[in-house]
Amino acid sequence: MLRDNINTAVKEAMKAKDERKLSTLRMVNSTIKNADIEARGQGKPPLGDTELLSLLQKMIKQRQESVELYDKGGRAELADQERAEIAVIQAYLPQQMSDDEVKAAISVVITETGAAGIKDMGKVIGALKAKYAGQMDFGKASGMVKAALAG
Numbered sequence: 093m094l095r096d097n098i099n100t101a102v103k104e105a106m107k108a109k110d111e112r113k114l115s116t117l118r119m120v121n122s123t124i125k126n127a128d129i130e131a132r133g134q135g136k137p138p139l140g141d142t143e144l145l146s147l148l149q150k151m152i153k154q155r156q157e158s159v160e161l162y163d164k165g166g167r168a169e170l171a172d173q174e175r176a177e178i179a180v181i182q183a184y185l186p187q188q189m190s191d192d193e194v195k196a197a198i199s200v201v202i203t204e205t206g207a208a209g210i211k212d213m214g215k216v217i218g219a220l221k222a223k224y225a226g227q228m229d230f231g232k233a234s235g236m237v238k239a240a241l242a243g
Contacts, residue, residue, distance in 0.1 A: 094141045095124065098184060112173075116180040123151060145185060145226030152181050189228045197224060198237055210241050 098117055105114035127147055128138045139147065155174045162171035189197065201219045205212065216237050221230060 094144045094184060098124075101184075112176050113180050116177045119177075120148070120151065120181060120184075123147060142225045148181055148185055149226065149229075152178050152185075155181075186226045189224065191232075194228050194233055195236060195240075197228070198233065198240055202237075202240060207241060210238065213237055213241055216241070 098120055102114065102117045102121065105117060124139065124144065124147065127143070131137065131139060155178045159171045159174045159178075162168070162174065197220065198216070201207075201216050201223070205215050205219055207213075207216045213234070217230065217234055220228070220233060220237070
């Protein structure tokens with residue numbers, strides 16, 4: 093489904109002659125194909141939507157790191173280019189949860205899994221990833237889970 097949306101958007105960007113969107117979507121498609129090839133080499137099927145969401149989040153995180161470096165280096169034009177790519181990629185992610193929504197989801201999952209301490213952190217993160225893939229930043233969420241399990 094997500095692949096189809098991206099491929100349709102590539103065609104629309106071509107018709108609209110939107111070079112920035114077109115080049116970003118082609119890069120996304122290339123990254124997806126490379127990940128599929130890698131999965132096939134390991135005997136796995138092509139990536140599903142959940143894995144694709146994770147891949148898109150990784151791409152966004154890489155661009156955010158680049159923006160920071162470009163801003164520090166005084167390269168505003170390159171930082172703006174990365175921000176434009178982030179905006180295009182984010183359009184294919186589900187709406188991100190607010191911090192309050194993430195905290196509520198964490199408490200529900202902790203209750204559901206019966207997590208009692210830090211040793212259960214992996215179980216909680218795994219359940220969150222299964223339920224909320226693409227909807228939260230798991231780097232931030234893991235800190236919240238750790239705090240909830242420790243407190």
